[in-house]
Amino acid sequence: MDVYLPIAEVSLDIFVLLGLGAGVGFLSGVFGVGGGFLLTPLLILIGVPAPIAVASSANQLVGASVSGVLAHWRRGHVDFKMGFTLLVGGLAGSFLGIWLFTLFARLGQIELVISLCYVVLLGTLGIMMGVESLRAMLRQRRPGAARRKLHRHTWLHGLPLKTRFRKSQLYISALLPIGLGFFVGVLSAVMGIGGGFLMVPAMIYTLGMPTTMVPGTSLLQIIFVAANVTLLQAYTNHTVDAVLALLLLVGGVLGAQFGTRFGTRLRGEQLRFLLALIVLIVAGQLAHDLTIRPKHLFVVPMENR
């Protein structure tokens, strides 16, 4: 059954959209990532114009993240103080990101920039996480092996504005989460994603947060960054298709709830290894697409037809 999307100006099968939302929502619940890094390319693949896909994904992320945060919150797995500290940087970053997005779109290079960002970031992250989680799994198999130190001190811990995050049992500089939030905020606006797949590993490895607290806290700040991106895109580019977002959400929120339950049954390192695999597959596909000769050498971008 086809449904016409008023802003995207295309007709798509309603069950494809619902299914897409459910699949991505499930992943988002399991890993605490918004799933935008999968949703946006998949939407483009089924015929939604790229700018609309980017902006509408941000819109659906708002809802998916609300649902995800509530599920984690009931288990006490959300560090609100950390979430809002991240958000301070995230909001500032998303303003800069939208500006860059508009600039690259005008130069006709936004698709290339998006793809390159994905390949570099996903590739690096996937390898790092994969290696780390494999090591952790191997360590567990050999009881009595040397345990990791509780936490290591680096120059990052010498920064000013030391703040205590009780829920995460951390005493670190507030500049760390603010800077992380800013960096992810820029990328999330440019790439049209919540940035959870960047935020989650960074929170685990750079901030040293406990794995159980990470998904809920990451989702909390994604709500606000995605809401900001949605507003800015709707206002400056008129690219938010609320009907598309709502359909994705209906599938997505249900998927996310099941994903969250599924996720609590998996151990941290298994979860990270699985996420690393998905991240690497997406990166590989995008890199492949960039380097093979395109089927059509001439293209007319759909959005200006």
Add this chain to the structure above:
Amino acid sequence: MARRRLAAVAALGLALAPLAARADAVIADLSSHQIGITTGFNGASVVLFGATDGPADVIAVVRGPERELTVWRKGKVAGVWTNAEAETFTNAPSFYAIAASRPLDEILSRASAALHRVGIENLRFEPRATTTPERAALFADALVAAQQRAGLFAVTTGRIAFLGERLFRTTLTFPANVPTGSYLVEVFLVRDKEIVGAQTTPLVVSKVGVDAAVYEFAHRRALAYGAIAVVMAVMAGWLASLPFRNA
């Protein structure tokens, strides 16, 4: 040379001498003058029907509103395929379809086809910036090919069927991604390879109902629309988590 001049004079005559004077040579109408794009929209078809004043051939041309379109040529830069060069055309029709009672080259002279822009090869695209004719032609051809892939330019000529000698009809089909705007359906009466009569009928493609309202709102009150979209998403997320509250 003389023949060419004659053709030119004839062409001028055609352009100036009002076709309207002979408009009653062919009368045509559409089964509907509006295509409404609703939520379930999956393309549409409209019946074009009419009558001629005697045995003749008929050609119908459907033209969508003109747009400014940019064509990109991909090139390999540092091992990566990217949009390398662009050419922008100011007057590309957003939709073009054609139907005829017999194959076009059998019933219409080349000069007439060019003059009335009948057939995709006779469409003219104006580049926005100055460029060499070869380059303009290369990108214009690419534009046509891209529009054909998108289903917006006809690949083949449709068939107009005659019922007896004077009544004709054909079905014009429009894909799901049909651009909105004011269309013109031109019906040409052809005798001895020349156009001897014509009639133009308007056709409007527009969003109707809820979709039109959403689209209007999103453009006129963009900030309010964005805010509603966000609130809606928050509500949906909250509602969906309710059944799982005690899980």
